[in-house]
Amino acid sequence: MNTLFDKIWDAHVVQEVSDGPTQLYIDRLYCHEVTSPQAFEGLRQRGLRCFRPEKIFCMPDHNTPSMHQEQAIQDETSRRQVENLERNAREFGLPYFGLMHPQNGIIHVVGPENGLSLPGMSIVCGDSHTSTHGAMGAVAFGIGTSEVEMVLASQCILQMRPMTMRINIDGKLGKGVTAKDLALYLIAQLGTGGATGYFVEYAGEAVRDLSMEGRLTLCNLSIEMGARGGMIAPDEKTFAYIKDSAYAPKGEDWDKALAYWQTLKSDDDAVFDREISFDASLISPMITYGTNPGMGIAIDGKIPEIPEDETAAISYKKALAYMDLQAGESMIGKPVDYVFLGACTNGRIEDFRAFASIVKGRRKAEHVTAWLVPGSWKVREQIQQEGLDKILQEAGFEIRQPSCSACLAMNEDKIPAGKYAVSTSNRNFEGRQGPGARTMLASPYTAAAAAVYGRLSDPRTLL
Amino acid sequence: MKQAFHIITSTCVPLPLENIDTDQIIPARFMKATTRDEQFFGEHLFHDWRYLDDGRPNPNFVLNQSQYSGEILVAGKNFGSGSSREHAAWAIAGYGFRVVVSSYFADIHKNNELNNFVLPVVVSESFLQALFQCIQENPATQVEVNLPEQRISNLANGQSEHFDINAFKKHCLMNALDDIDFLMENQTKTELWEQEHKQHS
Secondary structure: OOOHHHHHHHOOEEEEOOOOOEEEEOOEEEEOOOOOHHHHHHHHHHOOOOOOHHHEEEOOOOOOOOOOOOOOOOOHHHHHHHHHHHHHHHHHOOOEOOOOOOOOEOHHHHHHHOOOOOOOOEEEEOOHHHHHHHHHOOEEEEOOHHHHHHHHHHOEEEEOOOEEEEEEEEOOOOOOOOHHHHHHHHHHHHOOOOOOOEEEEEEOHHHHOOOHHHHHHHHHHHHHHOOOEEEOOOOHHHHHHHOOOOOOOOHHHHHHHHHHHOOOOOOOOOOOOEEEEEEHHHOOOEEEOOOOOOOEEEOOOEOOOOOOOHHHHHHHHHHHHHHOOOOOOEOOOOEOOEEEEOHHHHOOHHHHHHHHHHHOOOOOOOOOEEEEOOOEHHHHHHHHHOOHHHHHHHOOOOEOOOOOHHHOOOOOOOOOOOOEEEEOOOOOOOOOOOOOOEEEEOOHHHHHHHHHHOEOOOHHHOO | OOOOOOEEEEEEEEEOOOOOEHHHHOOHHHOOOOOOOHHHHHHOOOHHHHEOOOOOEOOOOHHHOOOOOOOEEEEOOOEOEOOOOOHHHHHHHHHOOOEEEEOOEOHHHHHHHHOOOOEEEEOOHHHHHHHHHHHHHOOOOEEEEEOOOOEEEEOOOOOEEEOOOOHHHHHHHHHOOOHHHHHHHOHHHHHHHHHHOHHHO
């Protein structure tokens, strides 16, 4: 009567601290350049080494430029931070995928595609979107830098056990409705704190029907409703995605691993602390209009009226003022200045296929600046192998180099103040994509439609 | 910074906004530092709300209003959502806050505060709204946060509530200990666990 979460969590408990947290063993720690320097510094100050260096992988992704990575990074502070990670990896004996390394890219794209994130694992990283890896059938969650230091030093973390929630998505998603739309719909329904304290398992027909890329997108956005993590029971799609990847078990080890992975599902009589269901057929392509990911509506809907609750109204009015949008108005037809395809949310091959399918035979609107940033070199290579780069080029787009890029604007890819961006990333917070930038979150289809028309449009009219 | 926490009585800084995300607490462009310089992060706490485009303090933001000060930050529900950046907790600590009061916190940020000896105190929505009201009426309103007794008291209206914290973390805060001290003391247990769990790793 255990949930999938219980099975994996329980398999990693080293000890329960009396009236306190669990000491949980961690199978995989990823480090990027922004949230790890102070953790390595802490190890040095305490005179500690890494306890299990072979279980830790390092790669820069947040600060990396999305062009000319073959040259030195121009921005001095970014360069210093990336060099610092390389130095730390060397000093502590950790595998490192640096700039231009064939396995470099965004951690949450690289880990799953290389077989570094596997079913049944416990996975952490100093990054809230570590929830992504839960799509592999793992317990994966974001942590702070002090916790990164704990795992570097001991391969363990002290955590309170979260509650469990199952979200069932019954039925089928409509044409042009993607995993991104499903996630934005759930966040709009539950709010950005609706799953706080919970670890979510996604289930139901619409979830099973998602590709691995789609499942990674869905789990990626779990944190945006406050969930500690999100996960999906592994199945044949998961196993096929992993098989033959660089770090996947091989030969006899594969057979042994597979036999274990096949046991990883919630028991029929498993009890969740909370269980909710939604009907997939009711979901439309989504767009956000405000300054948190929960402020989303169907693309053909209207911006909700100001809430009656006084405290809620203060935050709501502040958000609309920042976006320069009015309650009650429609989003369709709103002008768009920038389009960003990429990030750990939508930087995988399926996302580029979706974008290309819309712009094929059409042209990018003259006034739109578009940044198409693959999540990894491997994704970029596949874009070329499939000839998507040609389709995109003919439509007036160029493919950049892997980076977190405009998702959080730590590199040069910043949306200027006051400009509107349709972004396939995960956060529309004030200033997230650059000071004063106005972000509207959407799927790759909706982003492509906006890039072609130069204004917000329903992508279903172009499919 | 490791510092023992017992009882704090202080005036408060009110921020009655909901869903304050860590991008607002400390924007990403201030995360390029490679050292844990709390003073630096403290100077940039709530940077884009606190300063105007030309770098001058924004007179409309609460941190720039001299009637509000103290070691306790009071914020609307779902404080610290979004990014896992511990820089947000460093900024809060670096500015000089020892306590953040809200009706609930995002999970990762809550851990980050605790790991930096800043106490997140979860109160009921009614306690929170009454506290905002008291501070608005009188910025000199004092709040007592008693960790040993796990009690928060609004000294202006006499309202008092119990708050939760697990016994381990309470012990850490009261004795200026952190989780790594514990984990290093328990390394033989970890090795033993590894021996017993070889099959799946």
